[in-house]
Amino acid sequence: MKILVPIKRVVDFNVKIHVKSDGSGIDLANVKMSINPFDEIAVEEAIRLKESGKASEIIIVTIGPEKAQEQIRSAMAMGADRGILVKTDAPIDLGGVEPLAVAKTLKALVEKEKPDLVIMGKQSIDDDSSQTGQMLAALLGWAQGTFASKLEINDGKIHVTREIDGGLETLELASPAIITTDLRLNEPRYAKLPDIMKAKKKQLDVIESSELGVDYTPRLEIITVNEPPVRKGGIKVDNVDALIDKLKNEAKVI
Amino acid sequence: MSILILAEHDNKTIKSATLNTIGAASQIGGDIHVLVAGANCDAVAQEAAQIAGVTKVIKADAASLEHPIAENIAPILVDLASNYSHILAPATTFGKNILPRAAALLDTQQISDIIAVESADTFKRPVYAGNAIATVKSSDAIKLITVRGTTFDAAATSGGSASVEDYSAPETTGLTTFVKAELSVSERPELTAAKIVVSGGRGVGSEENFAIIEKLADKLGAAIGASRAAVDAGYVPNDYQVGQTGKIVAPDLYIAIGISGAIQHLAGMKGSKTIVAINKDEDAPIFAIADYGLVADLFDAVPELTDKL
Numbered sequence: 001m002k003i004l005v006p007i008k009r010v011v012d013f014n015v016k017i018h019v020k021s022d023g024s025g026i027d028l029a030n031v032k033m034s035i036n037p038f039d040e041i042a043v044e045e046a047i048r049l050k051e052s053g054k055a056s057e058i059i060i061v062t063i064g065p066e067k068a069q070e071q072i073r074s075a076m077a078m079g080a081d082r083g084i085l086v087k088t089d090a091p092i093d094l095g096g097v098e099p100l101a102v103a104k105t106l107k108a109l110v111e112k113e114k115p116d117l118v119i120m121g122k123q124s125i126d127d128d129s130s131q132t133g134q135m136l137a138a139l140l141g142w143a144q145g146t147f148a149s150k151l152e153i154n155d156g157k158i159h160v161t162r163e164i165d166g167g168l169e170t171l172e173l174a175s176p177a178i179i180t181t182d183l184r185l186n187e188p189r190y191a192k193l194p195d196i197m198k199a200k201k202k203q204l205d206v207i208e209s210s211e212l213g214v215d216y217t218p219r220l221e222i223i224t225v226n227e228p229p230v231r232k233g234g235i236k237v238d239n240v241d242a243l244i245d246k247l248k249n250e251a252k253v254i
Numbered sequence: 255m256s257i258l259i260l261a262e263h264d265n266k267t268i269k270s271a272t273l274n275t276i277g278a279a280s281q282i283g284g285d286i287h288v289l290v291a292g293a294n295c296d297a298v299a300q301e302a303a304q305i306a307g308v309t310k311v312i313k314a315d316a317a318s319l320e321h322p323i324a325e326n327i328a329p330i331l332v333d334l335a336s337n338y339s340h341i342l343a344p345a346t347t348f349g350k351n352i353l354p355r356a357a358a359l360l361d362t363q364q365i366s367d368i369i370a371v372e373s374a375d376t377f378k379r380p381v382y383a384g385n386a387i388a389t390v391k392s393s394d395a396i397k398l399i400t401v402r403g404t405t406f407d408a409a410a411t412s413g414g415s416a417s418v419e420d421y422s423a424p425e426t427t428g429l430t431t432f433v434k435a436e437l438s439v440s441e442r443p444e445l446t447a448a449k450i451v452v453s454g455g456r457g458v459g460s461e462e463n464f465a466i467i468e469k470l471a472d473k474l475g476a477a478i479g480a481s482r483a484a485v486d487a488g489y490v491p492n493d494y495q496v497g498q499t500g501k502i503v504a505p506d507l508y509i510a511i512g513i514s515g516a517i518q519h520l521a522g523m524k525g526s527k528t529i530v531a532i533n534k535d536e537d538a539p540i541f542a543i544a545d546y547g548l549v550a551d552l553f554d555a556v557p558e559l560t561d562k563l
């Protein structure tokens with residue numbers, strides 16, 4: 001079984017971001033970038049399937065700037081076999097390459113690489129859209145198992161347990177399928193130094209986004225990006241009695 | 255202009271997030287129709303027909319639609335789409351799962367999780383865990399949108415008298431079959447609609463200790479929430495998670511207990527009217543946004559609070 005794992009280069013989840021003063025977007029200069037955390041979970045899941053003998057090859061793909069090769073190398077250091085960068089100079093967080101265009105790009109690569117399974121993050125922590133996996137499944141006419149917290153593949157049958165608002169739901173999917181990962185699917189490993197060295201020698205192909213025949217013209221125009229209203233901190237109370245008094249008489253919420 | 259709402263329901267009753275989605279639609283303006291896709295869902299269709307502002311209910315009633323499987327519902331939206339300027343769904347796991355599938359089939363770039371309507375084609379949505387708000391204008395002919403329930407008023411459940419029209423659903427794709435659901439059952443109010451939410455974090459320490467949180471919640475008639483750390487550690491089920499990648503809540507009162515206040519958690523609760531934090535670390539970031547902070551050991555303070563209320 002061949003697995004394709006799309007990943008995204010995003011601002012590291014620990015970074016406190018700053019909105020550009022001209023309202024055009026987020027200031028990404030000199031900010032730590034990482035693999036989107038949900039995509040790291042996707043990479044880990046693919047590696048576990050390979051380790052259990054169920055998968056034969058793991059291909060990482062990303063759409064992004066030249067530097068996104070760093071994130072592909074990180075995924076290869078975790079254990080993926082090879083990588084593909086679809087290079088673009090357009091922004092990939094806001095006002096540039098949008099989820100629909102990413103899904104179309106991935107569709108072109110799926111048709112070329114013919115994977116049996118695509119595992120990807122349920123959302124990227126920059127634009128928070130949570131669309132790409134579902135869109136890719138639609139464009140391919142494949143089954144989708146979104147927000148997965150458990151994935152079982154036995155005798156070609158895919159069982160996916162999904163985190164839904166009411167609890168958990170298990171579906172059986174026809175193969176090939178798209179899985180999108182939720183936080184509880186696994187805990188990604190840290191790459192070891194020798195594996196980081198080895199990853200430098202793994203195959204990484206670079207394709208220009210213009211080669212794939214996808215229209216990248218944004219459908220959504222970013223009018224402005226603003227800071228949210230700041231929530232001011234209040235006061236500290238000395239004890240439980242003072243807290244109850246404030247809630248009853250000041251906030252009037254109990 | 256006509257707007258189609260994809261109703262979330264359990265074949266018995268409409269989920270409240272649908273009402274907030276209709277609230278958003280009424281800000282856009284135009285006729286509001288509701289699609290109820292389910293099995294033996296006539297009661298839901300009748301309920302939808304009573305909602306203020308709804309002029310037509312389209313009922314797709316088929317055994318294959320008993321569970322909201324995206325592969326089966328998206329084609330219905332695609333089939334109906336040409337009659338509409340907008341298609342809206344709640345930004346719940348239900349809407350997030352189905353709507354992008356329809357959007358791609360319609361070659362439309364969906365707008366996720368809107369928090370404000372500026373005009374019929376321009377909307378505000380949070381990005382970067384709510385640390386920035388983007389105002390976006392769509393150039394697509396049909397706009398597909400998911401709606402953050404907490405920022406729109408719910409439509410009234412009575413006052414409407416819509417017609418109910420039957421729609422015969424196409425054959426299912428057979429790509430996906432439902433196996434089972436393990437749903438949390440609780441007498442407590444629903445987390446995203448509750449007036450008071452009591453949430454526990456890693457500081458609570460264990461599943462057993464969560465009883466402290468439950469007792470306080472029951473005293474207040476509150477829903478229970480949790481941080482990711484508490485869910486990951488198995489103290490509570492996944493559907494309790496509040497945050498960027500969990501549920502968004504905005505109750506009148508949010509009490510964060512043993513929660514440090516990571517940005518991913520704040521993204522899910524900072525719209526609450528009054529925030530209380532109980533944490534033994536006086537430098538915990540949660541205090542920076544709490545209206546009332548109590549620096550204390552939760553194992554002393556929470557039972558005392560429960561007793562004295």
Ligand SMILES: Cc1cc2nc3c(=O)[nH]c(=O)nc-3n(C[C@H](O)[C@H](O)[C@H](O)COP(=O)(O)OP(=O)(O)OC[C@H]3O[C@@H](n4cnc5c(N)ncnc54)[C@H](O)[C@@H]3O)c2cc1C
Pocket residue numbers: 013037038125454455456457458480481482483484495496497498499500501511512513514515516517518519522532533534535538550551552553
């Ligand atoms: C991709 C991604 C998505 C995420 N999504 C979410 C999300 O949706 N929701 C979410 O919550 N998190 C999310 N997180 C995780 C988030 O970054 C934090 O790790 C998490 O919120 C921390 O949970 P916590 O505050 O319970 O734990 P900690 O940060 O460990 O805080 C525990 C707190 O308890 C206090 N404490 C300990 N003992 C006591 C005591 N006896 N009495 C009083 N106080 C005590 C401590 O002082 C501390 O402040 C996400 C992270 C990533 C990477």
